[in-house]
Amino acid sequence: MLFKSTPMFDIMKLLFSVLMVLSMLTPGLSSTTTFNVLKYGAVGDGKTNDSPAFLKAWTDVCQSNSDVSQLIIPAARTFLLKPITFAGPCKSKYILIQLSGNIVAPTKSGFSGSHLNTWLGFKSINGLAISGKGTIDGQGSAWWKQPCLGNPIPGTECRPPTALTFNRCYRLQLKGFTSINPPRSHITLTSCKKAIIKNLHLIAPGESPNTDGIDISGSRDIQVLNSFIGTGDDCIAVSAGSSLIKITGITCGPGHGISIGSLGGSGEFDTVEDVHVKNCTLTETLTGVRIKTIKGGGGFARRISFEGIRFVRANNPIIIDQYYCVNGMKCETKDQAIKVSDVTFRGITGTSLMDKVINLNCDQNVGCSNIVFEKVYIASAVPGMKVFSFCHNAHGTASHVKPSLNCLLK
Numbered sequence: 001m002l003f004k005s006t007p008m009f010d011i012m013k014l015l016f017s018v019l020m021v022l023s024m025l026t027p028g029l030s031s032t033t034t035f036n037v038l039k040y041g042a043v044g045d046g047k048t049n050d051s052p053a054f055l056k057a058w059t060d061v062c063q064s065n066s067d068v069s070q071l072i073i074p075a076a077r078t079f080l081l082k083p084i085t086f087a088g089p090c091k092s093k094y095i096l097i098q099l100s101g102n103i104v105a106p107t108k109s110g111f112s113g114s115h116l117n118t119w120l121g122f123k124s125i126n127g128l129a130i131s132g133k134g135t136i137d138g139q140g141s142a143w144w145k146q147p148c149l150g151n152p153i154p155g156t157e158c159r160p161p162t163a164l165t166f167n168r169c170y171r172l173q174l175k176g177f178t179s180i181n182p183p184r185s186h187i188t189l190t191s192c193k194k195a196i197i198k199n200l201h202l203i204a205p206g207e208s209p210n211t212d213g214i215d216i217s218g219s220r221d222i223q224v225l226n227s228f229i230g231t232g233d234d235c236i237a238v239s240a241g242s243s244l245i246k247i248t249g250i251t252c253g254p255g256h257g258i259s260i261g262s263l264g265g266s267g268e269f270d271t272v273e274d275v276h277v278k279n280c281t282l283t284e285t286l287t288g289v290r291i292k293t294i295k296g297g298g299g300f301a302r303r304i305s306f307e308g309i310r311f312v313r314a315n316n317p318i319i320i321d322q323y324y325c326v327n328g329m330k331c332e333t334k335d336q337a338i339k340v341s342d343v344t345f346r347g348i349t350g351t352s353l354m355d356k357v358i359n360l361n362c363d364q365n366v367g368c369s370n371i372v373f374e375k376v377y378i379a380s381a382v383p384g385m386k387v388f389s390f391c392h393n394a395h396g397t398a399s400h401v402k403p404s405l406n407c408l409l410k
């Protein structure tokens with residue numbers, strides 16, 4: 001023992017505990033006010049449009065002067081919400097949305113006339129937390145099937161809404177809830193700072209188009225932790241203007257894996273830096289972990305690491321692609337490309353359904369630099385199939401890599 005417990009020390013410890021308990025019990029030091037959507041006329045039968053009641057409740061939540069202002073969405077009910085925006089700035093320091101009940105989207109026609117690309121929008125709110133065991137059901141299947149055929153208003157129905165968008169948020173916390181079947185992405189963060197997202201379940205069928213799990217753009221200091229994401233597109237996509245992004249403990253699949261980009265579309269100057277992906281399992285995903293940039297753009301993707309990644313029967317486990325171009329994009333032939341540098345793949349294991357397990361397709365002129373591989377072992381999930389690595393103009397170092405990465409340039 002470094003310190004001997006003395007009577008004086010014990011008394012101080014006791015005093016400290018008493019003070020802690022007092023500060024928790026004494027009102028005034030930190031005030032909490034709660035607002036229940038039922039008191040505002042929300043019905044929660046899954047049929048009545050509860051948006052007006054939620055908006056009325058939100059006004060009071062947002063205007064409350066207490067330190068913590070709490071919106072209660074009670075359990076054992078399902079609230080139908082039409083497209084709605086919860087807007088700040090608010091007066092209270094912290095806003096907690098207690099999501100014990102469920103929220104369901106209207107049918108596709110319930111969106112008509114609205115040009116929103118969002119179903120549930122949260123804008124300019126500081127200190128927002130959404131927490132609880134509730135489920136948010138985006139009723140997306142109607143949007144996934146031939147979304148533009150027989151469409152009377154082009155540009156609305158052709159662009160399905162994202163389920164949850166957070167814009168200009170600061171100190172956001174998302175915790176514990178489930179999102180199923182969004183028309184487009186489950187969750188989008190734009191222009192956010194200091195967010196923690198954890199213990200979520202984001203679920204949609206593997207064949208549902210564009211149902212990204214979490215899209216992060218223009219945001220800084222974002223943590224995504226311990227969540228299950230099984231969806232139809234990227235489990236997590238980190239795009240332009242993002243930095244200090246930490247992704248750990250994600251179980252992904254089905255889906256398209258964890259992606260940085262695409263960056264540089266339409267010749268944009270895009271930057272992404274300090275993205276660290278750790279302790280994730282990707283099962284039967286269409287791609288694994290990848291960085292994709294489009295030729296013609298400027299900027300960089302740098303200081304990116306993937307560590308402790310496990311692949312289970314993944315397709316295309318590791319990709320860096322500076323020639324990314326898919327159907328419908330105008331694919332540039334210009335010399336310019338986004339710089340990709342300081343990318344580490346360390347402690348990666350698992351199996352692949354496709355033979356090209358490492359694919360570093362870097363630009364002829366710009367190339368990729370300081371690409372580091374350490375202890376990366378990817379085997380075939382298909383008996384008898386040989387796996388291999390491919391590089392084009394990729395520079396860096398490799399140690400303990402299978403299949404061997406001899407193609408990496410010094």
Ligand SMILES: *[C@@H]1O[C@H](CO)[C@@H](O)[C@H](O)[C@H]1NC(C)=O
Binds near residue numbers: 226279
């Ligand atoms: C790794 O991720 C799993 C979830 O896939 C989680 O349960 C576990 O606690 C994580 N381990 C560490 C060391 O973070």
